[in-house]
Amino acid sequence: MSQLIANFYWIGYVLLVLYWIAAIVVIVAEDREPTVTLLWILILVLLPGAGLVIYFFAGRDWKRIHARQRWVKDLRALREPFLKPFYARYRAYSDATLAAYHGTSTERLIRAICTERGNGPLPVNDLAIWPSGAEYFPHLIDDISRAQRSIHMQYYTWERDELTTEICAALTERLEAGVEVRILNDFLGSLRYRKDQLEALKVAGARVGSDMMQFGRINYRDHRKITVIDETIGHTGGLNIGQEYIDGGAKFPSWRDTGMRFTGPAVGELQKLFADRWYEVFRENLFSPRYFPPADTEVVEHPTMVHVVAQGVEERWSSSSRAHEIAISGAQRRVSLQSPYWVPDPTMLDVFINAALSGIEVRFMMTGLPDKRLAYQAAESYWEPVLRAGGHVYLYMAGFLHAKTIVVDSTVSAVGTMNLDIRSLRLNQELMVWIYDEDVARRQEEIFEADLEKCVEVTLEDIASWSAFRRFRDSASRLGSNLL
Numbered sequence: 001m002s003q004l005i006a007n008f009y010w011i012g013y014v015l016l017v018l019y020w021i022a023a024i025v026v027i028v029a030e031d032r033e034p035t036v037t038l039l040w041i042l043i044l045v046l047l048p049g050a051g052l053v054i055y056f057f058a059g060r061d062w063k064r065i066h067a068r069q070r071w072v073k074d075l076r077a078l079r080e081p082f083l084k085p086f087y088a089r090y091r092a093y094s095d096a097t098l099a100a101y102h103g104t105s106t107e108r109l110i111r112a113i114c115t116e117r118g119n120g121p122l123p124v125n126d127l128a129i130w131p132s133g134a135e136y137f138p139h140l141i142d143d144i145s146r147a148q149r150s151i152h153m154q155y156y157t158w159e160r161d162e163l164t165t166e167i168c169a170a171l172t173e174r175l176e177a178g179v180e181v182r183i184l185n186d187f188l189g190s191l192r193y194r195k196d197q198l199e200a201l202k203v204a205g206a207r208v209g210s211d212m213m214q215f216g217r218i219n220y221r222d223h224r225k226i227t228v229i230d231e232t233i234g235h236t237g238g239l240n241i242g243q244e245y246i247d248g249g250a251k252f253p254s255w256r257d258t259g260m261r262f263t264g265p266a267v268g269e270l271q272k273l274f275a276d277r278w279y280e281v282f283r284e285n286l287f288s289p290r291y292f293p294p295a296d297t298e299v300v301e302h303p304t305m306v307h308v309v310a311q312g313v314e315e316r317w318s319s320s321s322r323a324h325e326i327a328i329s330g331a332q333r334r335v336s337l338q339s340p341y342w343v344p345d346p347t348m349l350d351v352f353i354n355a356a357l358s359g360i361e362v363r364f365m366m367t368g369l370p371d372k373r374l375a376y377q378a379a380e381s382y383w384e385p386v387l388r389a390g391g392h393v394y395l396y397m398a399g400f401l402h403a404k405t406i407v408v409d410s411t412v413s414a415v416g417t418m419n420l421d422i423r424s425l426r427l428n429q430e431l432m433v434w435i436y437d438e439d440v441a442r443r444q445e446e447i448f449e450a451d452l453e454k455c456v457e458v459t460l461e462d463i464a465s466w467s468a469f470r471r472f473r474d475s476a477s478r479l480g481s482n483l484l
Helices: 002-029 034-046 048-058 062-068 070-088 091-100 105-117 133-146 162-176 196-204 267-282 319-329 346-357 373-388 422-427 438-452 460-464 468-483
Strands: 122-124 126-130 150-155 180-186 207-211 226-229 233-237 259-263 304-311 334-338 361-367 392-396 405-408 412-416 430-436 455-458
Touching (some): 062 070, 091 105, 150 267, 180 196, 180 267, 226 267, 319 422, 319 430, 346 373, 405 438, 412 438
Parallel strands (some): 150 180
Antiparallel strands (some): 122 304, 126 259, 233 259
16 A cells, blocks of 8 residues: 555656656747746746746747737738738838938837738827816717618726717617617626626627636736727727716716727728727628728828827737837937836836936826736836936826827827726737827827826835835735736
8 A cells, every 4th residue: 555655656747847847848839028037937836826827828939929820811811911902002101101210210100010010000080189078078979860871889997877878869769760880898807897788789789798708818918999980980998888988987086088980991991900809709801992092092182191000919929019108218318108017028118217317308107096016016116216317207197197198299199098007018918009290299299298298207215114014015016017
């Protein structure tokens, strides 16, 4: 009997050693940053059971997994031949934009995005930005009510309240008029809200789905906000579908956010992003002239040029994050940024510090009334190095600040969905619309200046007054940054 037990021990030991070898080989072969590689090896070796679970949800390299899936190849075979002539129609506008910024840091930004995304900036006929949900949502609802052919909506959170009631009523009326309606929401982001209104839309003829439902991708979210109407009108920005995005809900006295609407050929970029996610969920091909701006779409004499810069965990270049890094590093005078959260990766933190050290006025604004206490505590641990380098950190105190914007040198600006935290920078599906227009950039700076009046500035003296416990708590909070 004792010999049998000894044999079991030896078998278990051999299996454990084989597991250790396999784990080390798999992690090393992923070619990640050395510190990240060593961390995962340590977790998998010291915690054979729990470590595998943690790695399964939060550690696998989805760039490689995604590329090997058959449906991805099928999607590319549908998408790329369709989009190539679409982009070719507007090549002259793209070339003219590059020529206009020749020799500037903006040219460098545009060229990088062109290389990463495979296309140049596209023209916009009409572009509007609103700094609140109260101003923005009436325009969205009006566009929905006027739709004649199709309505495509993709949101991280679709709540159940007064606003969703109004939007669903408008969608139902359009369904009865024969308009196609497709709605996609993030599974986890919308999980806690009742679905009776969306179910009623299904009964009325809409197609409704949830994105990122795969068990192994629960840590990776679809954080984009997109509406495309009649293939000619596009909406995006920081606003999800919910009443709290108008009035702050029960938790906040107000809600500060940014919504965007534009028309023209660039709407095709939002449709492309929707079509990509829709294909993964439903395997329905939306890469058709029926759903994209037609070849005879009119372009105004002096259009605004924009780049829709998107990223996801499976994409090679993390284009949205990289565009921020290139734009900040190329600034000559001032960078103004807004994000509700501030948990940067090492590269983004270095870009902020480098810009501040070189004499650029770096102004970062985040919410001072947090919805996630742990994320706010983690953010506090990153303020000091930016302040010591000469940057500025402002806390918005009038309500919850949810806007995601950047303005560089009063020349270029961007509005979108990407927060400046690890989740958005490395894990989520995100998008930012980069706008190459000085008038729009100045308008964005005016909004930023108005927000400053509702802020308090964080100083090194403030940080020096913190207790040792607070400092340790903040440092501990950042350990879970990719789960915040």
